[in-house]
Amino acid sequence: MSHAVDPCAKPGLIHPNDALPKLLEQVMPLTRTETLSISDALNHVLAEDVESSINLPPFDNSAMDGYAFRFDDLNRDNNVTNLTLVGSAFAGHPFDGDIPKGSCVRIMTGAQVPAQLDTVQMQELAEANQDIITITSPKRAGANVRKQGEEASIGQVILKLGTQIGAAELGVLATLGIANVSVFSKVKVAFFSTGDELKPVGTALKEGQIYDSNRYSIQGLLTKSDVEWVDLGIIEDNPESIKQAFLTASEQADLVLTSGGVSVGDADYVKQVLDDVGEITFWRLAMKPGKPFAMGKLDNAIFCGLPGNPVASMVTFYQLVQPIINKMKNLPQSAPLKVNAQLMHNIKRKPGRVEFQRGVLTRNNQGDLEVSTTGAQGSGMLTSMSIANCFIHIAIDQGEINAGEIVTVEPFSSLLN
Numbered sequence: 529m530s531h532a533v534d535p536c537a538k539p540g541l542i543h544p545n546d547a548l549p550k551l552l553e554q555v556m557p558l559t560r561t562e563t564l565s566i567s568d569a570l571n572h573v574l575a576e577d578v579e580s581s582i583n584l585p586p587f588d589n590s591a592m593d594g595y596a597f598r599f600d601d602l603n604r605d606n607n608v609t610n611l612t613l614v615g616s617a618f619a620g621h622p623f624d625g626d627i628p629k630g631s632c633v634r635i636m637t638g639a640q641v642p643a644q645l646d647t648v649q650m651q652e653l654a655e656a657n658q659d660i661i662t663i664t665s666p667k668r669a670g671a672n673v674r675k676q677g678e679e680a681s682i683g684q685v686i687l688k689l690g691t692q693i694g695a696a697e698l699g700v701l702a703t704l705g706i707a708n709v710s711v712f713s714k715v716k717v718a719f720f721s722t723g724d725e726l727k728p729v730g731t732a733l734k735e736g737q738i739y740d741s742n743r744y745s746i747q748g749l750l751t752k753s754d755v756e757w758v759d760l761g762i763i764e765d766n767p768e769s770i771k772q773a774f775l776t777a778s779e780q781a782d783l784v785l786t787s788g789g790v791s792v793g794d795a796d797y798v799k800q801v802l803d804d805v806g807e808i809t810f811w812r813l814a815m816k817p818g819k820p821f822a823m824g825k826l827d828n829a830i831f832c833g834l835p836g837n838p839v840a841s842m843v844t845f846y847q848l849v850q851p852i853i854n855k856m857k858n859l860p861q862s863a864p865l866k867v868n869a870q871l872m873h874n875i876k877r878k879p880g881r882v883e884f885q886r887g888v889l890t891r892n893n894q895g896d897l898e899v900s901t902t903g904a905q906g907s908g909m910l911t912s913m914s915i916a917n918c919f920i921h922i923a924i925d926q927g928e929i930n931a932g933e934i935v936t937v938e939p940f941s942s943l944l945n
């Protein structure tokens with residue numbers, strides 16, 4: 529497969545901004561749904577538009593503790609009116625007595641405003657003397673009354689299909705009296721690490737071995753992405769083992785994620801095996817860290833092969849796999865928030881790759897944003913991700929950057945915090 533190449537990119541490398549839409553083209557949103565009680569629905573994605581079967585608010589009610597009256601009963605000439613108190617309306621206990629001309633009702637916040645009345649004066653701006661209430665300088669007819677249907681009316685779509693249910697949405701659903709909702713089932717992800725040098729934590733290392741960290745950072749990213757995941761462990765650099773792992777993974781998952789083995793080294797078998805059992809596109813991305821990235825299909829599952837270097841695997845997950853998961857979840861794609869900040873020191877570099885340097889973003893005493901890198905930016909130095917709270921985005925054609933220049937910064941989302 530050949531791809532258009534950014535003129536600024538090094539030969540054979542594709543700009544991640546060009547790669548992402550091509551990756552997303554291969555992904556279909558999941559269609560499996562289930563019905564959940566709203567108490568279990570947090571973080572799920574709505575599989576239907578939610579319409580209101582009631583008006584919001586359902587009846588005119590008071591926004592204040594005070595006195596309800598007819599605006600027309602007030603004196604026009606002198607700004608001060610005495611009204612006779614005829615009763616009280618509490619939240620949940622409407623007043624249903626007569627309200628003659630020139631009288632008023634004591635009313636609490638949330639209580640239904642009697643049908644004959646239209647305005648509420650807050651109690652701090654009224655004077656009570658036995659059952660004579662003096663209203664001074666009322667604002668306007670309708671003041672302090674929350675009108676029936678002012679927020680939403682019957683039949684209106686309140687939450688759209690594809691909305692992720694957060695705390696506010698749970699409250700909105702409850703406000704509408706909805707007990708159960710139809711949501712998309714969670715995306716299932718199976719993942720494994722590849723590499724003969726990798727050992728699980730809890731074992732001793734021999735010469736030339738390292739601990740497998742990617743499975744844990746990926747586990748964290750997947751948990752925060754709110755998918756169901758299964759960890760298939762460490763798979764050795766051997767085509768037959770990798771093939772078996774792929775087959776097991778694709779049977780149980782919508783997305784198969786691996787780390788390592790997608791480079792051009794002699795033991796990088798992922799590409800070869802996938803060519804054999806599925807379809808694969810191998811990408812050399814003009815991005816740093818994270819040059820090698822593989823994507824393909826295995827039966828009904830999507831496959832993403834992350835680079836082995838720990839920072840590269842996290843950055844490619846964040847920049848490329850997260851949008852893929854979001855599409856599978858039926859979420860709309862949203863561009864990450866970016867801000868401008870002043871760079872606090874020089875950055876040496878050569879043009880040719882988009883760079884995601886790990887940075888620390890702060891506000892100085894003047895309230896302006898400043899950013900520093902976390903120090904050495906090796907793609908194996910995972911502590912840089914832990915210290916950082918943002919990526920400093922450096923454009924593909926950018927050369928060295930001097931202290932004091934304004935740079936683009938992407939604060940870490942909750943996925944990385």
Ligand code: AMP
Binds near residue numbers: 721739740742838908
């Ligand atoms: P690879 O992409 O397989 O060529 O690996 C690139 C680098 O990342 C090598 O230094 C590997 O040892 C290292 N690496 C690969 N997988 C992992 C892992 N799961 N945890 C930590 N380091 C890894």
Ligand code: MG
Binds near residue numbers: 723724795
């Ligand atoms: Mg390897």
